[in-house]
Amino acid sequence: MAAVLQVLPYVARAPFRPLLSGGPVVRQASGMALAEQAQQLFESTVGAMLPGPMLHRALSLDPGSGLLKVRDRSFQLRQNLHLVGFGKAVLGMAAAAEELLGQHLVQGVISVPKGIRAAMEHAGKQEMLLKPHSRVQVFEGAEDNLPDRDALRAALAIRQLAEGLTADDLLLVLISGGGSALLPAPIPPVTLEEKQTLTKLLAARGANIQELNTIRKALSQLKGGGLAQAAYPAQVVSLILSDVVGDPVEVIASGPTVASVHNVQDCLHILNRYGLRAALPRSVKTVLARADSDPHGPHTCGHVLNVIIGSNALALAEAQQRAEALGYRAVVLSAAIQGDVKSVAQFYGLLARVAGAHLTPPGTAASVEQEEQLHQLAAELQLPDLQLKEALETVVGAGGPICLLAGGEPTVQLQGSGKGGRNQELALRVGAELGRWPPGPVDVLFLSGGTDGQDGPTEAAGAWVVPELASQAAAEGLDVASFLSRSDSHTFFRCFRGGVHLLHTGLTGTNVMDAHLLLLRPR
Numbered sequence: 001m002a003a004v005l006q007v008l009p010y011v012a013r014a015p016f017r018p019l020l021s022g023g024p025v026v027r028q029a030s031g032m033a034l035a036e037q038a039q040q041l042f043e044s045t046v047g048a049m050l051p052g053p054m055l056h057r058a059l060s061l062d063p064g065s066g067l068l069k070v071r072d073r074s075f076q077l078r079q080n081l082h083l084v085g086f087g088k089a090v091l092g093m094a095a096a097a098e099e100l101l102g103q104h105l106v107q108g109v110i111s112v113p114k115g116i117r118a119a120m121e122h123a124g125k126q127e128m129l130l131k132p133h134s135r136v137q138v139f140e141g142a143e144d145n146l147p148d149r150d151a152l153r154a155a156l157a158i159r160q161l162a163e164g165l166t167a168d169d170l171l172l173v174l175i176s177g178g179g180s181a182l183l184p185a186p187i188p189p190v191t192l193e194e195k196q197t198l199t200k201l202l203a204a205r206g207a208n209i210q211e212l213n214t215i216r217k218a219l220s221q222l223k224g225g226g227l228a229q230a231a232y233p234a235q236v237v238s239l240i241l242s243d244v245v246g247d248p249v250e251v252i253a254s255g256p257t258v259a260s261v262h263n264v265q266d267c268l269h270i271l272n273r274y275g276l277r278a279a280l281p282r283s284v285k286t287v288l289a290r291a292d293s294d295p296h297g298p299h300t301c302g303h304v305l306n307v308i309i310g311s312n313a314l315a316l317a318e319a320q321q322r323a324e325a326l327g328y329r330a331v332v333l334s335a336a337i338q339g340d341v342k343s344v345a346q347f348y349g350l351l352a353r354v355a356g357a358h359l360t361p362p363g364t365a366a367s368v369e370q371e372e373q374l375h376q377l378a379a380e381l382q383l384p385d386l387q388l389k390e391a392l393e394t395v396v397g398a399g400g401p402i403c404l405l406a407g408g409e410p411t412v413q414l415q416g417s418g419k420g421g422r423n424q425e426l427a428l429r430v431g432a433e434l435g436r437w438p439p440g441p442v443d444v445l446f447l448s449g450g451t452d453g454q455d456g457p458t459e460a461a462g463a464w465v466v467p468e469l470a471s472q473a474a475a476e477g478l479d480v481a482s483f484l485s486r487s488d489s490h491t492f493f494r495c496f497r498g499g500v501h502l503l504h505t506g507l508t509g510t511n512v513m514d515a516h517l518l519l520l521r522p523r
């Protein structure tokens with residue numbers, strides 16, 4: 001039976017608990033400042049994807065019979081549950097899983113980022129920590145998201161646990177972003193250092209995550225279905241928190257429980273594309289050559305159920321519900337925003353102009369060419385799930401506050417030695433775009449935030465902007481364009497109005513990429 005992939009439906013009402021201390025109560029849109037609403041909506045985007053609510057939605061155990069339901073499948077638990085996990089959000093996921101299923105848990109091994117337990121302890125996030133006497137062994141490693149000896153030890157412990165299972169066992173696999181670096185298990189004779197060097201070179205030359213993980217899978221004992229193979233004949237259930245646009249399970253953390261659809265030719269094309277094929281270490285050539293003649297063929301994963309339990313799309317759906325509770329007409333534009341941050345910012349700036357014009361009395365309508373330019377930009381971004389037409393139709397008929405939601409992961413070409421992050425750069429660029437149009441009688445706000453709570457090497461999660469930002473900044477002697485020319489968005493927001501436009505959540509314990517909110521409210 002082929003491996004099964006299921007995606008949890010629309011998230012149930014996640015218990016809303018403001019991430020920021022003393023978060024605002026829900027009041028009607030008119031009664032709250034736009035910035036307060038935007039931050040509350042961002043909190044609900046993140047809140048729905050926190051490990052506890054996510055696992056509670058994904059797993060349902062009948063304490064009497066020991067029957068575990070995961071989506072439309074059932075598994076009989078009788079102290080036969082084993083757990084492994086790897087990823088930046090996996091500590092909290094393991095804590096939630098052990099709380100729910102602990103009476104059946106025999107043993108567990110998880111591989112999580114170095115220092116995360118201390119960080120969660122410091123942040124007072126007890127729900128993200130395993131209880132004392134937990135049966136789950138924790139390995140911390142992969143400092144700076146790079147595979148290291150600590151992560152290698154974790155991967156070997158995970159493989160050893162998997163290989164010891166029988167057909168009576170159930171292996172729960174917890175997977176989230178950052179998992180690849182936390183599960184390094186190079187196929188000999190490839191060494192950890194050789195694999196590290198190759199992936200760093202690929203990333204530095206612009207390889208995207210799909211390309212990077214195709215190479216990682218080809219050189220790994222556990223990625224690309226290898227973990228599922230090691231666990232056979234045990235039943236495997238993978239609960240996956242997606243940090244990749246489009247939620248491709250074979251790419252997320254390099255698909256350890258998903259049969260790989262790539263072959264050696266795919267790898268060679270990628271290596272050629274980035275000029276790395278000629279300089280490959282002999283060990284890598286040996287492993288790639290052997291892969292083609294592998295007697296076992298690609299890993300079969302018929303004994304596996306892969307379930308996406310958290311994603312950007314699910315998070316945005318939650319925020320859409322919140323926005324409607326605040327009195328907005330809300331539309332999810334896309335959960336697959338990609339492309340250069342400059343183009344993405346232009347798109348949002350024009351969208352605000354066109355949408356804002358539809359919300360104001362006739363006579364201030366956006367020009368036809370601006371609408372055409374907006375559709376042109378959208379076409380150039382090639383967003384597979386874009387709901388632009390639906391969004392504009394909603395705006396035309398609204399006559400009241402509008403909330404346009406989107407998410408994904410734009411790319412930034414770094415310039416200069418400034419300090420910033422994808423979200424802060426996008427927000428600042430959108431702020432500059434908004435300032436180019438004469439503000440009609442509409443309040444406009446744009447927010448961009450990283451759902452893991454950390455945007456680039458800064459302590460901010462992101463930032464929010466309004467059309468007046470550039471002119472207000474100029475009055476403070478801050479030139480937006482100059483900061484952008486140095487990729488120095490964090491410094492700008494730290495200086496501008498005492499940092500009030502920065503978004504701070506602390507490490508959230510989840511990661512479903514970035515969330516973008518565009519709020520428009522007629523005066």
Ligand SMILES: Nc1ncnc2c1ncn2[C@@H]1O[C@H](COP(=O)(O)OP(=O)(O)OP(=O)(O)O)[C@@H](O)[C@H]1O
Nearest residue numbers: 177178412418419420421422425454455456457487
């Ligand atoms: N000064 C800067 N200005 C703008 N963007 C920056 C700057 N410095 C780093 N970045 C961007 O931040 C991104 C790294 O962000 P971050 O550290 O949050 O990791 P990530 O890509 O979100 O990975 P993860 O999913 O593990 O969080 C890179 O895409 C990089 O281009």
Ligand SMILES: O=C(O)[C@H](O)CO
Nearest residue numbers: 177178179180252253
């Ligand atoms: O770990 C990885 O491979 C990336 O975070 C994508 O999931």
